Structures are given as structure tokens and as C-alpha cells.
Amino acid sequence: MMVEADQARKLIAAARSARERAYAPYSDFTVGAAVQCADGRIFAGCNVENASYGLTVCAERVALFAAIAAGCRAIDAIAIAGPGDEPLSPCGACRQVMLELAPSATVIMAGETVDRVRNVSELMPEAFGPGEVQERSGG
Numbered sequence: 001m002m003v004e005a006d007q008a009r010k011l012i013a014a015a016r017s018a019r020e021r022a023y024a025p026y027s028d029f030t031v032g033a034a035v036q037c038a039d040g041r042i043f044a045g046c047n048v049e050n051a052s053y054g055l056t057v058c059a060e061r062v063a064l065f066a067a068i069a070a071g072c073r074a075i076d077a078i079a080i081a082g083p084g085d086e087p088l089s090p091c092g093a094c095r096q097v098m099l100e101l102a103p104s105a106t107v108i109m110a111g112e113t114v115d116r117v118r119n120v121s122e123l124m125p126e127a128f129g130p131g132e133v134q135e136r137s138g139g
């Protein structure tokens, strides 16, 4: 689902603001994300690390889970803001979660001067998703 330019700017601003709240004492790599729901609501998230490193959750999943927990089932877009000037590409785990929870979302990777915009399907070619489970379970 495409989003309007001013909506995209607002979403990127929400992601950048959430990035300031990142809990990243181990990597010092701070990330923010913001999810645009079809009903107009925006949910933000930041990465949350842990002394047991593997328990860390990325900003994208925190934002997506916040939206789902608030009852949002239709997600139009997700913006991601990370360190540096270049757009930050979401990790594989977050792409899989996007496929599950926001399959038709526009993913906006915010850069300092140029953003990178992709569909979830572009980020997840030949994916294993909900469809495979529905079609092939019980066999």
C-alpha cells in the first residue's frame, strides 16, 4: 500500500524520534521504526537490547508488535531510521515478521538525503509465509 508523501514524512519523523529512545547499551547501534495503520494510528518502536544478547528485539518488531497489540490488523507502511546517512535495511527476522503482519506494507528506509522504498514482497522473495502453512499443513 502506497502512502502519501506527507504521511511518509510524518512516519519517518516518528521513527527518528523513537530512535532516540533506543536501549542499545551493548551495540550502541540505535534504531527507530514507526508503523502506519490504515485507521490513521502510528505506532513506534526502538531496538531493545539485553545482557543476554540473543534476547534483543529490533525496532521494527517492537513497532509491529505494538500495533498488533493495540488491535491494528491493517498496516500500510513501516518507516525505519538507523545510524549513518544511508538507509538501514531490515534484518531477515524482521522481514519474516513483516510478511506475517504487514504483507502489503510499504517499507520506507529513511536516509539522510535519499530514502529507499520497497514492498515487503521485494524484501522477501521466495518466502515461507502464512500461505504455505495453510496450504500444506496436515500433509
Ligand code: THU
Binding pocket: 024, 027, 029, 030, 031, 046, 047, 048, 049, 056, 057, 058, 059, 060, 088, 089, 090, 091, 094
Ligand atoms: N537492529 C534493529 O533494531 N533493526 C535493524 O534493522 C537492524 C538491527 C538492532 C538490533 C541490535 O540492537 C542492533 O541494531 C545491532 O544489530
